[in-house]
Amino acid sequence: MAQEQYEKYYVPEQSIWPIVGAVALFLIAVGAGNFVIENSNGTEGFGFYVLLAGLALLLIMITGWFKNQIDESMSGLYSAQLGRSYRQGMAWFIFSEVMFFAAFFGALFYARAIAIPWLGGASNNVSTNEVLWNGFEATWPLLVTPADAITTGEPSTQAMPWTGLPLINTALLLASSVTLHFAHVGLEKDKRTQLTVWLGITILLGCIFLGLQVQEYIHAYRDLDLTLDSGVYGNTFFLLTGFHGMHVTLGTIILIVLFFRVLKGHFTPKEHFAFQAGSWYWHFVDVVWVMLFFFVYIL
Known part of the structure; x- marks a missing residue:
């Protein structure tokens, strides 16, 4: 036998x-x-x-x-079995990241759709204004904070518009998904020049996105008075965009590592899971931004 x-x-x-x-x-x-x-x-x-x-x-x-x-x-x-383990591990990691952002989006939904309407008198809650302040309006974004109500009664915070830097950043991230796809196609077809060029462009777009997000935060603090102290709107805005920015930073670092590996001749059309895993992560970050742009900036 x-x-x-x-x-x-x-x-x-x-x-x-x-x-x-x-x-x-x-x-x-x-x-x-x-x-x-x-x-x-x-x-x-x-x-x-x-x-x-x-x-x-x-x-x-x-x-x-x-x-x-x-x-x-x-x-x-490494073996084929270990490769399958890596794929399962990466899939579970991205799933955990989905749950991570789902918690923050859930907090945003709860504040907008449940908490603020209730504070405004929904569900027969008619005494809220006596507990909070006269003239409280259950609108989103909630720009009047308790400090504003005590002093002037007028909002000191302005909402971040979806036009300008947020719209540019959305276009940049969507374009980066396309360029990364072209890089992946180049790797699968063993076209190293195409792989290198498009991957480099993807990294550049990611760096520009991060730079513009810094400019957006400076604009929020200096011009809009939109800070972490700006009530529930400021809290949810900076938590969602800030944590997403951290994920973009990590994704950019991963792509930079992949770029130097490509320059050293690593990866083949059949053996390139590290590149594939980096692509999964980057596309996930892009999808999260599209949702964030829609629910945080537009709605």
Whole structure:
């Protein structure tokens, strides 16, 4: 009886990078929280420096972990079974990200469709104005904050329009999905020049998007008085757009790593899951932005 053949399954050795990443995320959370509080209170503290330390440590973790993964892949240690595991892992990761953004969109829906109408007198709740302030109007965006009601009764915050920078950023991200698709087609057809050019254009579009989002935040703070202190509208606006910006930043870093791997001759038309996973993530980020643009800016 012929001896049954088993497919190898590579199990990597223990790594320090998960715990390094956990420490980095902890520092980022503590630093960002303290930085926001310090800015709101007009005080000086350690929040900004802790945030920078966390970001630096996260970059070190990403660099080291990516290097280990690339070395293992290029050494031929992976098998078809491990490739299927990676695909399942990436699919579950994107699903978790879907749930992450679903929670924030759910908070936005609850505030707009349930909480604010109830505060305005819906469901026979007729005494709300006596608890809040005279003249409270259940409209969205809710631009009058309690501080405004106590002082002037007029809104100090302006809503961010969907035209201008948000519309430009939407066009940029949609274009980046198209350019990344052309790069992927070039890889599948083994056209390295097409792959390199279109991937480089995608990275450039991502960087421009991030730069314009910084300009949008500066405009919000300086010209519209739209800050994290601007009530539920300001909170949901910055949480949704800010976390999406973090995902675009991570996606851009992934694409940059893929770009340098392409320059080194990595990937073949049949073996390129790392590139495919990066594409999945980038297209997911683009879809989230389209939803965000519609529900946060337009409606």
